[in-house]
Amino acid sequence: xxxxxxxxxxxxxxxxxxxxxxxxxxxxxxxxxxxxxxxxxxxxxxxxxxxxxxxxxxxxxxxxxxxxxxxxxxxxxxxxxxxxxxxxxxxxxxxxxxxxxxxxxxxxxxxxx
Amino acid sequence: xxxxxxxxxxxxxxxxxxxxxxxxxxxxxxxxxxxxxxxxxxxxxxxxxxxxxxxxxxxxxxxxxxxxxxxxxxxxxxxxxxxxxxxxxxxxxxxxxxxxxxxxxxxxxxxxxxx
Numbered sequence: 001x002x003x004x005x006x007x008x009x010x011x012x013x014x015x016x017x018x019x020x021x022x023x024x025x026x027x028x029x030x031x032x033x034x035x036x037x038x039x040x041x042x043x044x045x046x047x048x049x050x051x052x053x054x055x056x057x058x059x060x061x062x063x064x065x066x067x068x069x070x071x072x073x074x075x076x077x078x079x080x081x082x083x084x085x086x087x088x089x090x091x092x093x094x095x096x097x098x099x100x101x102x103x104x105x106x107x108x109x110x111x112x113x
Numbered sequence: 114x115x116x117x118x119x120x121x122x123x124x125x126x127x128x129x130x131x132x133x134x135x136x137x138x139x140x141x142x143x144x145x146x147x148x149x150x151x152x153x154x155x156x157x158x159x160x161x162x163x164x165x166x167x168x169x170x171x172x173x174x175x176x177x178x179x180x181x182x183x184x185x186x187x188x189x190x191x192x193x194x195x196x197x198x199x200x201x202x203x204x205x206x207x208x209x210x211x212x213x214x215x216x217x218x219x220x221x222x223x224x225x226x227x228x
Contacts, residue, residue, distance in 0.1 A: 032214055042216045043204060097214050100146060104158035
């Protein structure tokens with residue numbers, strides 16, 4: 001149980017375009033999901049908390065207009081990187097909360113050319 | 114604010130032997146959760162073990178066990194009978210006993226397993 005999927009696993013896009021990443025909880029309902037960013041050889045940095053049916057809560061320093069989060073159902077949250085630039089290239093990981101534990105998706109590698 | 118410290122950037126263990134990864138944290142709260150997550154080369158974060166602070170008994174999951182010392186704010190992970198598949202980054206994480214459910218991660222320890 002407690003499986004979280006992410007799609008796509010890898011995406012390459014041109015500078016200035018937008019990219020959407022999906023996070024799904026496959027076998028449980030998640031009222032809360034989280035989006036992280038991970039740079040090479042570093043720990044996870046929380047970007048935002050996504051709550052079903054309400055606005056996301058962003059961490060300090062994260063641009064909410066650049067990283068749009070939508071949590072439209074109890075099993076799906078999406079992260080849209082708008083007007084992506086090379087500095088947005090990174091590994092993005094989502095997690096979904098089941099009771100008191102977060103379960104993580106496999107991550108999405110974003111490369112912006 | 115809470116902080117989590119993993120002072121060992123890298124550890125090495127011989128296959129079939131035991132290794133202990135260290136984690137300390139700083140908090141003024143009495144109730145909280147602690148976790149160990151494993152991130153293998155695939156980069157999929159996998160829950161290894163969880164400990165509730167109010168429980169005195171140390172959590173165990175097969176070959177993985179923790180030594181939870183609440184007064185010392187220490188939460189070490191012991192891996193017994195190490196296997197090649199245990200090679201990964203290991204992250205210690207703290208969660209407050211509130212409705213935010215946010216995790217605070219340590220910087221990670223890379224575990225190498227020698228055949």
